[in-house]
Amino acid sequence: MLTQNLGYPRIGGQRELKKVCENYWAGKTGLQNVLTVGKNIRQENWQLQKEAGIDIIPSNDFSYYDHVLDHSLLFGAIPKRYHDVIQKKGNAETDLYFAMARGYQKDGLDIVAMEMTKWFDTNYHYIVPEFYKDQQFKLFSTKIIDEFYEAKQLGIITKPVLIGPVSYLLLGKEKEAGFQRIDLLKNLLPVYIDILNKLKSFGMEWVQFDEPFLSMDLSEKEQQAFINTYKQLRKEFPFLKIVLATYFESLGDNTALAASLPVNVLHIDLVRAPQQLNEIIGQLPEKTILSLGIVDGRNIWKNNFDQSLAVIQQVKEKLGPERVWIAPSCSLIHSPCDLNNEKNEKVLTAEIKQWLSFAKQKISEVVLLKNLSEDNSGIGNQHKLAENRLINEARRSSALIHNPSVKQRVINMTEKDHKRISSFQTRKQLQQQLLNLPLFATTTIGSFPQTAEVRSWRAQFKKGSLTISEYNQLIEEETSKAVKWQEEIELDVLVHGEFERNDMVEYFGEQLAGFTFTQNGWVQSYGSRCVKPPIIYGDVSRPEAMTVKWSAYAQSLTSKWMKGMLTGPVTILQWSFVRNDQPRSETCTQIALAIRDEVCDLEVAGIKIIQIDEPAIREGLPLRKKDWEIYLEWAVKAFRISASGVQDNTQIHTHMCYSEFNDIISAIANMDADVITIETSRSQMELLDVFADFKYPNDIGPGVYDIHSPRIPKREEMTHLLKKAQAVIPDSQLWVNPDCGLKTRGWDETKKALIEMVSAAKEMRETVQTALSV
Template sequence: MLTQNLGYPRIGSQRELKKSCENYWAAQTTYKNLLQVGKNIRHENWQLQKEAGIDIIPSNDFSFYDQVLDHSLSFGAIPKRYNEVILKKGNTELDLYFAMARGYQKEGLDIVAMEMTKWFDTNYHYIVPEFYKDQHFKLFSTKIIDEYYEAKQLGIVTKPVLIGPVSYLLLGKEKEAGFEKIDLIKNLLPVYLDILTRLIALEVEYVQFDEPFLTLDLTVKEQQAFTFVYKEIRKAFPHLKIILATYFEGLENNLALATTLPISILHIDLVRAPQQLNTVIEALNDQIILSLGLVDGRNIWKNDFEQSLNLIAQAIAQLGEDRVWIAPSCSLIHVPVDLANETNEKNLTPEVKQWLAFAKQKIEEVVTLKNLLENQPSAIALKKLELNQLAKQNRATSQLIHNQLVKNRVAAIVEKDSSRINKFPERKIKQQALNLPAYTTTTIGSFPQTPEVRSWRAKFKNGSISSEAYDELIATETAKAVKWQEEIDLDVLVHGEFERNDMVEYFGEQLNGFAFSKNGWVQSYGSRCVKPPIIFGDVSRPHAMTVKWTAYAQSLTSKHMKGMLTGPVTILQWSFVRNDQPRSETCTQIALAIRDEVVDLEKAGIKIIQIDEPAIREGLPLRKLDWQNYLNWAVKAFRIAASGVQDETQIHTHMCYSEFNDIIHNIAEMDADVITIETSRSQMELLDAFANFKYPNEIGPGVYDIHSPRVPKRAEMVHLLKKAKAVIPEAQLWVNPDCGLKTRGWDETKRALIEMVEAAKEMRNN
């Protein structure tokens, strides 16, 4: 029996990669230094897994920004707007790579970034490949080969990890009409064969192909592409040990396809789909090894050793020990690096900490499961089993987890709790008293969190400054932001959120039932890392969370100040969620807490309240058959949060990186008075869904991309607004950026928002 890992966090245990990348972009460190940081992280990851006892260690799971973008560069899938131009300017291959991810605006060039969207139903974002009819692919970057060789030079034999050819194409987007992206499979496959030829020349034994689309609904053509690809790979390399990795769901209607492909090892996710084990075993031929994804790669709870050992025993009984491997369910990039870094008991109490496992601990769990299956398990392994069972029992009986008052309140919810007093047309008439102009301008909520602002928060948390001094600093910064917004003539203002860290963490810190790590960072996209809260118990709101600073900001202006909240589904999706009750139950508890905050904001005189729900779309189950159940409780949770106010109070929501076509009626059912969405990278394409549906409420299509440092010109925004006006009545249109501005600098923010306000005024005058 062997153990394998599918991928390890690449940010570094202290976010070294984030810091180095951002310093490089700011010209504060050299290209050579950045490469060295990447190399150090790779070497540490490989050595850690080797010393822990993992038998099959991954390479090419490291990335400076995103693994999908890595593949696009490797395959020469570089949009023409970048091709050669940046390299001719004397920049490196890595600069080209970063330009594809972030855009490029210097040396007289102004090149927009590639689109970004969510990786399946996770909070990780990937850079979307761009495909064209009859596109040609070639080996452009040798990263995959180089990193395998790098590990080999250290004496560590790895398995290169590649996104499988079919999944890579399905992750992309057709950028012109007249073809389907899967039609490019015959053009793409030769590059894979070239890479494999080079790897085999270096004596590679195993190669992992990630094909998560095997857990989704596939067309006949897509299924045929899988058969074609793996037959061709097997024909070219008859002795290569092919690991086919599936995850995030069960194989279900793709079971026969996956189990008849000419592969050596099939990996399945038994955390998300434990019920598939027997059917997969029955479908396997007598040659394929089965890799059991038992340790949760997406959540931070300890593995239940007893349950996992039962599943392993079940597999061994039918397949034999030699045909069973043990692994995490998926790559560990979705969990923090090391629980040992959590030394602050104020943030994470020993009782809660004993229930958790981060990436390093999950690697140890995989190896411990193998050790426990030996004929005579070591005393160390048996002690780990004993401690695992004790932690499980403690969690089941802990007084920290259950609050009967919360459970009673959820049980008492009735239909009117999830409905506004009147329908939108009647509310809109009453909301005319807000006296807002056509093409109302606003922002999504946050303003830049400068190093100075972050330092204030750090000093306050460690006791270096008093709460009074901290409040004075935040009040001054808030007042400056309000004054500046008035100066540029924004219509609906925000207070800037200078007192907040992360849009989910800030609320979780003030809610019962949440715990927090100090160093539990997880990559969201590029250098953007988040520290997801840990929902371990029943959720309730002990006090108002945002009223103080919102009301203060409103007192500084005669314009409307938006109250800014994070919605229940997003708090759920962007947290590590307890796994001892249905997610819908936890979401409803959060919804009631947010409802209380909405009501308190209204009482404080706030007439416009935004409840952000960027994670609604990403929460969809991967198979459409399961969508409606999720959408029923997710939409209801938002409505519970939003429905405690009078008709005159305008409720906004914000969503980003969402394909809305297939759930547009559910978005409408949320019944927000105004929805703001990300549309600039897609050039307003996402608006088609709202137009075709005849979306009745108001909508703010983002007119510039905040995930790129480039500052768009007024004419560019006017062009996008005219495209929006062509499909959405102008009486419904708002003007805003794609997302919050927390990660941007003040200089670019100010220049962009001034251009945005002027673009709105130009539209009013047309």
């Protein structure tokens, strides 16, 4: 019986990669420093896994920005607009890579970034491959080969990780009509074969193909593509040891397909889909090894060894120990690096800390489960098993977890708690009478740049070097400047800027009962963007108002309307590490009631426009369509609970980004937000088509520029996008806004971009007025 790992966090224990990349983009350090930091992280990860006792260690799981983008570069799937970047003298391959991820606006070039979207149902974002008819591929980057050789030089023969050919194509988008991207398989497979041949020449023994789409609904053509792909790979490499990794869901009706593929090891996710075990065992070919994804790669709770050992023993009895591997459920990039970095008990108490396990600890859990299942009854192992039992029982019975009043409030809810008083059309008339907003009303999504200075105030306040009054004074001054500047450029609906907030989920979690936090529990969201998800360990409630003070203060500074900014219950759930001892729907309802209390308090304080962000509602959708209805029912209900305690003339906004809405548009309409703002600029308003086809009844703010790229869009560019929106959505329903919050941008680019945006909105109004006067 062997152990394997599917992937390890690549940000570094202290976010070293984030820091060096951002310094490089800012021109504060050289490329060589970026490469050195990356090398150090890779080698530390390999050594850590080797010393822990992992038998099969991955390589090519490291990435400077995104592993899907790595593959696009690897295969030469580089959109034509970036070819000028390649031609610029002095540009390294890394600069091309970052240009594809972030856009490029220098050397006389102005190139938009590639589209970004969510990685299945996680909060990780990947760069979407772009595909064209008859597209050709070639080996463009040698990263995977270089990293395998690098590990070999350390005495570690790794298992290179590749996104499988079928999943890679399905992750992308056709950028022109007349073909299906899966048809490009015949052009792509020769590059995979070339890569494998080169890796074999360096001594590769194992290779891992990630095929997460085997856990998705597949067409017959896609199913056949899997069969053809792995049949051809096996023909080319009859003795290559192949690990086929699936995760995030059960194989379901693809079980027979997956079991039939000519691979040596099939990995399944038994954390997210334990019900699939018996079916896959019954269909697994005689010699195929089953890798049990039994340690949770996406959450932070300590493994229950007794439960895991029972599963391992069951599989060993049916398959034999030589056909069983033990592994995390998926790549550990979704887990923080190391629980040992949590040293402040004022932040994370010892009682709760003992319940947790981060990436480094999960690696140890995998190895310990192997030792325990092999009847290694050494005193140390038996002591750890006894300790694990005590910790899991302590968590189950802890008084910290249960709040009877919260549970009773959920039980007492009625239907009116998740319905607005009147229909949208009635509300819209009342809201327009009160708010008196123009056509193409302008606003932002909420946050303004969190400069190093603003972040330093928060750090000083936490350390005690700033008093509460000193800190509040600084935040008041920053808020006042932001409000004044928004008035100067004539934005229609203002925001206070959120300078007092660290993260859109963490800020709320810090003020809600049932949440706890870490100092260094960072995980990668996209590129250099790292988040520190809260940990929901118990029943959730709101002890006191969370945002009213700063929203009311900002409103007092202006005669324009100030928008209150909240994070919605589904997003707080999705972007937290959630307790696993009750259904997620119950936890989400508890959060929704807490947010409802805040919404009502904002209204009482005079805030008549309130945004409840739900960027994660699409992300939380189950991977299998048969499971969608149940999820959407409780997720939409949770949003409506949070939004339905106000009067008709209070306008409720929501925001969603980097998601495909086509299949759930009716559920989004059922959320019944007065205004929805969405990401559309990277897709060139493509996402709006579904809102037009569906005849979405409420107001829409399609994002007119991409805030995740440092480039500054021109007014003409935004006007062009607004005219595309105008072609499918009535003028009376359109708002004008950026794609997302501006927290990660600098003030210079933010100001220039928003001035252009306001100018674009004014041009649109003038065009409409001119047309009406003719």
